[in-house]
Amino acid sequence: MASHKNPGTQLTSAQGTHQSGTSSQTQTxxxxxxxxxxxxxxxxxxxxxxxxxxxxxxxxxxxxxxxxxxxxxxxxxxxxxxxxxxxxxxxxxxxxxxxxxxxxxxxxxxxxxGLPDPRAAYREACNAPSPKANHSWSHRAVYHAGRAADWFFLANNPESSAYPVFASHYKKICERLMAGESLPAPKQVQLEHQAAKPLSKAENAKKLAELRAHLKI
Incomplete structure (x- = not known):
């Protein structure tokens, strides 16, 4: 006499195909x-x-x-x-x-x-020295998420405002990685002998306002 298995204990081919044909992955x-x-x-x-x-x-x-x-x-x-x-x-x-x-x-x-959790990735992105591309990142995804969120925005806003923006970009990048996409390595920046001239208060305020308007926050 054939044994009868509990249908809830295993995923079987029959269970996999008991759908409205939404995915070819469920084919036997x-x-x-x-x-x-x-x-x-x-x-x-x-x-x-x-x-x-x-x-x-x-x-x-x-x-x-x-x-x-x-x-x-x-x-x-x-x-x-x-x-x-x-x-x-x-x-x-x-x-x-x-x-x-x-x-x-x-x-x-x-x-x-080797992806760090979102909060650890955010802290790494904020604490990495400039130029960011030259930093030894724990994972390229952290760099790309920080770049997408905008380094200036991350540096000039409190965590309560900056983290959600970073986490949103990081989540999307991680999902792309999980789907099989490869991330390019950051392009190393040739260090200048002469330090760049810092922005004035007015220039900083203008850049921050433009970034807030772009991000709609």
């Missing part, structure tokens, strides 16, 4: 996809053991659990099976709470890309 016969499904089942097993009460509260029944697994499978599609499991283990070590998909993206990315 894909060894890479099947490996990621097995890894995600392992991830959910690890999270259940480590965050038992939170896990049962978040996924109180099989239908909710299966929907969550399909959503995680799609949302974490940029990572290998090994990165998924490593991300779960990192979450268990570093967090007191059951990770959301957003946090799992960060935990998985930390191992693969």
């Amino acid at each position: 016969g894909n060894p890479e996809l099947e490996a990621r499904k097995r890894a995600l089942n392992e991830v959910f097993g690890l999270l259940k053991l480590s965050f038992h009460n939170q896990f049962n509260s978040a996924f109180p029944d099989m239908q909710t659990l299966n929907h969550a697994k399909r959503l995680w499978l799609e949302s974490l599609s940029g990572f290998t099976p090994e990165q998924l499991v490593a991300g779960a283990k990192r979450a268990i070590k570093q967090s007191e709470y059951l990770p959301t998909i957003h946090k799992m993206l960060q935990f998985c990315a930390e191992g693969e890309h």
Whole structure:
């Protein structure tokens, strides 16, 4: 007699295709996809053991659990099976709470890309000496996020105003990295022997006003 497995314990090919055909990733016969499904089942097993009460509260029944697994499978599609499991283990070590998909993206990315968390990245961007391109960055994403947020803006505004702007740019850049994009290295600046003339108070105020208008803050 054939055994009957609990449908909520594993992601199967049938479960993967029980959708409205939104993604080709759920097609059967894909060894890479099947490996990621097995890894995600392992991830959910690890999270259940480590965050038992939170896990049962978040996924109180099989239908909710299966929907969550399909959503995680799609949302974490940029990572290998090994990165998924490593991300779960990192979450268990570093967090007191059951990770959301957003946090799992960060935990998985930390191992693969060496990305610092947003707050640490912000502090590095603010504290890095000029010229910024010549700084030894923990990750290129920090430099590119700081450049996108505007160095002058970061240096002349309190953290309460500057951090959200930086974090928004950093999040987008991290998402591009997770999607497989490569970031160019900062172009090294040839240091001048003669120091640049500092801006006057009026020039600083004008530049800050223009930047605020551009960022609509």
